Amino acid sequence: MNVTQRYRFIYKPLVFAAGLAPLVWLVCGAFGWLGASLGADPVKKLEHECGKTALNFLLLTLAVTPTRNLLGLPQLLRLRRMLGLFAFFYVVVHFTVYLVLDLELNFATLGADIAKRPYITIGFTALLLLIPLAATSTNGMMRRLGRRWTSLHRLVYVIAILGVWHFYWQVKRDVREPLIYAGVLALLLLYRLVRARAAASTRARLTSRSGSATAPERT
Amino acid sequence: MPTRVPRIAPSEITPPEVYFSRRALLAGALASGVSALAHASRVPAPGEPLNYTRNEKLSVSEAPNKYEEITTYNNFYEFGTDKEDPSENARSLHTSPWSVSVDGEAEVRGTFTLEDILKGQSLEERIYRFRCVEAWSLVVPWVGFPLSSLVTRFKPTSRAKYVEFTTLYDLHQMPGERVPVLNWPYVEGLRMDEAMHPLTLMVVGLYGRVLPNQDGAPLRLIVPWKYGFKSIKSIVKIRFTDTQPRTAWNVATPHEYGFYANVNPQVDHPRWSQASERRIGAPFLAARRPTLPFNGYAAEVASLYQGMDLRRYF
Numbered sequence: 001m002n003v004t005q006r007y008r009f010i011y012k013p014l015v016f017a018a019g020l021a022p023l024v025w026l027v028c029g030a031f032g033w034l035g036a037s038l039g040a041d042p043v044k045k046l047e048h049e050c051g052k053t054a055l056n057f058l059l060l061t062l063a064v065t066p067t068r069n070l071l072g073l074p075q076l077l078r079l080r081r082m083l084g085l086f087a088f089f090y091v092v093v094h095f096t097v098y099l100v101l102d103l104e105l106n107f108a109t110l111g112a113d114i115a116k117r118p119y120i121t122i123g124f125t126a127l128l129l130l131i132p133l134a135a136t137s138t139n140g141m142m143r144r145l146g147r148r149w150t151s152l153h154r155l156v157y158v159i160a161i162l163g164v165w166h167f168y169w170q171v172k173r174d175v176r177e178p179l180i181y182a183g184v185l186a187l188l189l190l191y192r193l194v195r196a197r198a199a200a201s202t203r204a205r206l207t208s209r210s211g212s213a214t215a216p217e218r219t
Numbered sequence: 220m221p222t223r224v225p226r227i228a229p230s231e232i233t234p235p236e237v238y239f240s241r242r243a244l245l246a247g248a249l250a251s252g253v254s255a256l257a258h259a260s261r262v263p264a265p266g267e268p269l270n271y272t273r274n275e276k277l278s279v280s281e282a283p284n285k286y287e288e289i290t291t292y293n294n295f296y297e298f299g300t301d302k303e304d305p306s307e308n309a310r311s312l313h314t315s316p317w318s319v320s321v322d323g324e325a326e327v328r329g330t331f332t333l334e335d336i337l338k339g340q341s342l343e344e345r346i347y348r349f350r351c352v353e354a355w356s357l358v359v360p361w362v363g364f365p366l367s368s369l370v371t372r373f374k375p376t377s378r379a380k381y382v383e384f385t386t387l388y389d390l391h392q393m394p395g396e397r398v399p400v401l402n403w404p405y406v407e408g409l410r411m412d413e414a415m416h417p418l419t420l421m422v423v424g425l426y427g428r429v430l431p432n433q434d435g436a437p438l439r440l441i442v443p444w445k446y447g448f449k450s451i452k453s454i455v456k457i458r459f460t461d462t463q464p465r466t467a468w469n470v471a472t473p474h475e476y477g478f479y480a481n482v483n484p485q486v487d488h489p490r491w492s493q494a495s496e497r498r499i500g501a502p503f504l505a506a507r508r509p510t511l512p513f514n515g516y517a518a519e520v521a522s523l524y525q526g527m528d529l530r531r532y533f
Contacts, residue, residue, distance in 0.1 A: 039291060039292065039302065039303060040287070040288040040291050040292035040302070040499050040500065041292055041302070041355060041497075041499055043497065043503075043506070044355075100504075101503060101504070102497070102507075103507070104504050104505075104506070104507045105504075106507070109492070109494075109495070112492065113492070116487075116492075117490060117491060117492075118490075119490060169490065170490065172353065173296075173300070173400050173401070173471065173472070174296075174300035174398070174400045176398075
């Protein structure tokens with residue numbers, strides 16, 4: 001098998017199965033199958049677990065680029081779209097559980113929550129921002145958008161910050177877990193910042209060498 | 220859905236040393252006559268049945284939550300901050316022997332064993348609503364006695380304006396106290412008139428049995444018209460003061476948790492609404508219900524706060 005076949009027939013199906021595993025576990029818990037249980041408040045458990053799973057996939061998506069660079073595995077990029085779509089999927093389930101099972105379809109409360117409660121406002125914003133990314137995740141859209149696709153998908157940095165912030169703000173008092181998420185996100189973003197700086201200075205050096213000696217240095 | 224098969228938690232299985240000490244106790248009681256057994260001052264262990272009468276008048280008619288729900292969905296940060304943590308970790312708490320120290324503006328002060336505290340109190344069952352500040356609620360059949368009947372025994376002086384309660388502080392028995400989420404030990408307090416109100420209950424049991432550790436054994440407070448965090452658990456200290464006690468959640472986040480903490484659907488928590496609540500254990504899509512002023516006890520307690528701005532004194 002060549003690399004393409006290995007990804008198509010082995011790695012991608014494995015990632016797909018792993019992506020569905022949290023959902024399968026939650027469904028088992030909801031129905032009491034296989035000894036799984038969601039505890040005394042299944043609605044909150046579903047809501048929180050879907051939210052955290054979405055954040056996990058978001059961070060995994062952001063971890064693809066550093067991992068492929070650091071381990072020298074450029075093929076890893078082939079898994080990124082699926083990870084990102086799983087993040088979107090769990091965000092949608094998270095929101096659906098909140099709207100249907102928690103608020104019991106009370107749209108007045110939904111409106112009040114989004115308008116009045118900052119942690120819900122930013123969570124909802126993150127959900128809205130994810131929609132164009134999911135919609136433009138196909139090969140066709142990538143081709144059609146060209147360079148603009150990359151600019152658009154930089155939104156994921158904003159979304160990840162909003163998502164972790166949303167988690168941090170809804171916790172009552174014990175912020176240890178959201179702080180771990182914030183730490184991992186900070187590392188992933190810092191990596192990009194450092195890389196961008198390094199790339200910019202390399203470009204500047206190349207420009208000054210190949211171009212005129214008076215070319216302005218880029219920072 | 221949680222399984223309905225009753226499971227015996229490891230904490231409910233009698234450890235051999237207790238088992239054998241019971242035999243010794245029984246033998247001793249038999250030796251000194253049956254009457255000794257009848258008046259045994261021994262406090263029953265968690266899960267043992269209690270003698271009580273049901274107080275229908277002060278009970279709500281709503282169906283109580285299942286024992287399993289009340290004992291596995293707990294906020295008791297001394298054993299961890301997840302709802303399941305207390306039921307998993309609270310067996311490290313030893314409730315016997317237990318003593319309570321009484322201090323401050325009272326004529327009778329000192330350290331009392333739990334047996335002393337319970338002496339002469341007749342236990343009653345009261346089914347109360349329980350509303351957490353996190354906007355979920357339960358209906359619980361507590362067993363206890365009015366706090367007022369305990370307070371009068373200590374003869375508080377005219378300077379006593381408040382009662383302050385303190386939870387056990389013991390890093391081995393309560394490992395959650397190693398984590399600085401709150402300023403340990405947990406402290407709560409009531410105004411004297413709130414403490415003397417007939418609805419305010421000192422609780423020692425649940426569903427007719429001795430309170431399990433995760434629900435605040437061996438002695439906890441229940442103030443049904445206030446958010447759950449006022450109802451302090453595993454009490455080791457009672458102090459009468461002339462100044463308002465510095466209560467744990469109020470110290471931690473004063474703009475989110477007030478001293479009074481009366482259930483009030485009109486005053487939101489800064490981060491979430493208090494207008495409605497979800498009843499634990501209720502069927503899917505039928506769990507959310509409007510929150511009632513003073514948790515449905517307005518007729519009994521609203522007069523305590525007459526003329527007070529409840530938005531300011533939240």
